[in-house]
Every structure is written in structure tokens, then in C-alpha cells.
Amino acid sequence: MKFLVFGEIIWDLYPDKKCIGGAPFNFAAYTAGAGVETHLLSAVGQDPLGDRALEYVREYGVRSDLILRSSRPTGSCQVTLNESGVPTYTLVENTAYDAILVGPGATETDFDLLYFGTLAQRSRENNEGLRKLLAAGNCREVFCDLNLRTPFYNEESVRLCLSHATVVKISREELAETMRLGLGALLWEPEAAVKALAAAYPNLKIIAITLDKDGAMAYDARTGEIFRHGPERVKVASTVGAGDSFSAAFTVSLLRGETVEKALDAGVYLSSQVVAVPEAILRRS
Secondary structure, eight states: OEEEEESOOEEEEOSSOEEEEOHHHHHHHHHHHTTOEEEEEEEEESSHHHHHHHHHHHHTTOBOTTEEEESSOOEEEEEEEOTTOOEEEEEOSSOGGGSOOOOHHHHSSOEEEEEEOSGGGGSHHHHHHHHHHHHHOOEEEEEEEOOOOTTSOOHHHHHHHHHHOSEEEEEGGGHHHHHHHHHSOOOOOHHHHHHHHHHHOTTOOEEEEEOGGGOEEEEETTTTEEEEEOOOOOOOSOOTTHHHHHHHHHHHHHHTTOOHHHHHHHHHHHHHHHHTSSSSSOOOO
16 A cells, blocks of 8 residues: 655654654654555755654655755644643744645655645645645545644635545544534534534545544444444553544555444554553554
8 A cells, every 4th residue: 555645744842852743744654654655745844853854754664755855944843731641732833844845756656545634734835735636636545634733724724624535534622613614513413523524525435533532433424334432441641643543543444445443443442552652653662
């Protein structure tokens, strides 16, 4: 399998450390670790953080041929954690990943899956590049993790995700905004929401909702079935990267031909392992 991952590489800056991150990077690291040929379409600065980011990209087995070295600084984000380990993000603007170059390597190669979210759409350059990529039609499936980060999303970016994705992942805390911007509706219960989204966006085949401490659910719009998986019982150290690991395990399982139910099991299991450690990406043994 071959995946194309569009979006940000960001250094998460904690008071006492720096960690490589960004939802697309985390997703790419996990899919590459699962044996998928994963190309990250992104940009980093010509600075020490950019140099180190590329080292991590290669260390995790992610293909770096589509990563631009930019005159802008490498993306960064100030991260604080509350006593429950839930992160708050303060994202720096006008960074390298706000001007990703979408060239022939991305538009003229066939991929099994294209991944993107809303954050990288905050710039005009990326919005245009992403639309060019979607118009190329060279990706068999399109997976969107909305990954809403205030104030870097709007109705346009949410609807772009919903109108092009074949598989989408939404967290429970994002569901109200997704319904408001995607359908002009008030918050619905997850079961009703997934059916309404599928009816409004017929391109959607599968909708996954992560439910934090309650596990996750998935709706197969092709059959009308809803699947649920309760949480794995672990002591939470940090939720950073949990959603990205879920997305990676879920999509890899689906594209390997597993059922939606088994893919949901895989996503919940991997994300439960991630929340048990401080890092966003599990260390390789």
C-alpha cells in the first residue's frame, strides 16, 4: 500500500522539552511503522528544527521526497497539559507548512489513500494546493481527520473535508462544530449525527467518532451498521497523539481488507497504548 499524507510538521514546545509532532506527521509515522509506504507532503524550514524534523521523518521510515525546505521557520506549537493530561495548543503562524508545494510527485503518482485535515488549510497557498491535489483524482480513498484547532478552521475547511473524504474521523469534542459548520445543525447525539452526515455527504463511506474515555464508534454508511468499542483500561499519561494513532490503525486495517468492526478494534487498541505513555509516538522496541 502507498499513502500520501498532506499537512503539518510541528515541534510541540513544552516548558521542559521539544517533541516532534503535528497530526499528519504522527499519522505518517504510525502508518510507516505498520509497513505502509508513506509519503509526507509537507514543508520545514532551513533551520535546526527543520534539520531535526527530517531526521525524525527518516527515523520513522516515512518518505521525505515530497517535503520542501522553506525559507519560513519550521512549524512550532506551545503545548501545556492540564492535570488530566489533556493538551492545550498555541500554534505559531506563517511557518513552513503554511506553504506546501504540491508538484507532479504528488499529483501524478497513484496512491491508495490521501490524508488531510483542517489545520494546513489555514493558508491560501495550501488551500489551493490541496484542491489541485484532490482534482488530480490519483488517490483511491481519501481520509480526513478534522483535527479542529481554534481559530484555524472555518466552514470552508470543514466542508472541504466532508465533501471529499470517503472515510472521516471526528472526535466527540469536535462533533458540535462539525455539525454546525458542515450541516448548519445543532449538536446531535453521535448515532444520529453520523447518519445525517452520511446523508448530506454521499461520498462518505465510513465515519468514525472517537469517544475518549468511552472508546469509539464507527458508522458504515454502505450498510447502515453502527459498531462500538469500549475503552481499554489503562492509566492515562497523556492524550497527545492518541487520535492520530487511532486514525492510522483504523485506516491501515480498512485498506488491508479488514471489516469496519475489526478496524475499530485496532484503532482503539493502539490509541490506548499511546495514552499510557507521555510521547505522541510509541518508541520502537
